[in-house]
Amino acid sequence: MRLLTYTRNDAPIRLGAQVDDCVIDLAALAAHTGVELPGDLLSFIQADAPAREAARRLLLSDPATWPDEAVHQLDEVSLRAPLRPGKIIGVGLNYVEHVEESSRSLDTDKELPPRPVLFSKPATAVTGPGQPILHNGDLTAxxxxxxxLAVVIGRTARRVSEEDAYAYVFGYSIVNDISARDQRRSGQWFFSKGQDSYAPFGPAVVTADEVPDPMSLDLSLRVNGVTKQKSNTRHMLFPIARLIADISSGVTLEPGDVIATGSPSGVGAGMVPPEFLTPGDTVEATVEGIGTLTNPVTDAR
Incomplete structure (x- = not known):
């Protein structure tokens, strides 16, 4: 399933499933058939397999029986961030070429890290498709x-083995890990990466059953239509299963938590000369099978 969080005519946000060019309100469709489903994605994830199975059965039913209030054209709705995660765990230096790039431009270690490099972003950093990335010139140039690639956790994970890791994945999405490179503080990344709007997230969450090999997905990023990043998840230094095992060895992962699995090379700081975002720019992050997350950059002041 391709799950969206959306609003229509400024109504409260709803959980939908995309079917072709339509968005199906799952809770409304369920109510029409006497079934109950959560109206938001986090509650849907927490409801686990019974909710997913019920939703799939509903979506396989005859569309002619679906009530009008449950079916909307995609271009008639506004997408929002899929959910507000309890935790966003970022992974630094997880593509070999980005390790070299960062050592040259950001003074990080030139040696490959022996274990995943982890940091966090607060939920307040999350912003959705089409929403602005805020550029505050008083804080960053x-x-x-x-x-x-974003991994959305589906079940409580504590001390999970690599062999069992994928059983804890609900689905996949995109995170654009926005950074104020000049706001690293004594090697700490929280303020550099955690400011408001620094975690664009979406446009959808695709359930794990529809992503047969998340370690073989093309990903790319464009700024004003010009490609800056282009790689494949197969080039991760620490694959998804290793990340889940490492994080859950000491931090409990809960349903709805998000792991941002790291960036390939091609970041602005690594360009010669360096390039950075300014108000008026448009950023498009694409992951194969998930879609494109587009955000404008606007002046925060």
Whole structure:
């Protein structure tokens, strides 16, 4: 399933499933058939397999029986961030070429990290498709981009083995790991990466059953239509299963948590000369099978 969080005519946000060019309100469709389903994605994830199975059965039913209030054209709705995660765990230096790029331009270690490099972003950093990335010139002159595959956790994960890791994945999305490169503080990344709007997220969450090999997905990023990043998830230094095992060895992952799995090379700080985002720019992050997450850059002041 391709799951969206959307609003229509400024109504409260709803959970929908995209079917071709339509968005199907799952809770409304369920109510029409006497079934109950959550109206938001986080609750849907927390409801686990019974909710997913019920939704799939509903979507396989005859569309002619679907009520009008449950079916909307995609171009008639406004997409929002899929959910507000309890935790966003970022992974730094997870593509070999980005390790070299960062050592040259950001003074990080030139050696490959022996374990995943982890940091966090607060939920307040999340913004949705089409929503602005805020450029505050009082705080940064080095606003940068990073296209990343996002892993959405579906079950409570504590001390999970690599062999069992994928059983805890609900689905996949996109995070653009926005960074103020000049706001790293004594090697700490929280303020550099955690400011408001620094976690564009979406446009959808695709359930794990529809992504047969998440370690073989093309990803790319464009600024004003010009390609800056282009790679494939197969080039991750630490694959998804290793990340889940490593994180859950000491931090409990909960349903709806998001792991941003790292950026390939091609970030603005690594360009010669360096390039950074400014108000008026448009950033498009694309991951194969998930879609394109587009955000404008606007002046925050």
């Amino acid at each position: 080095q606003l940068d981009w990073e296209c990343e």
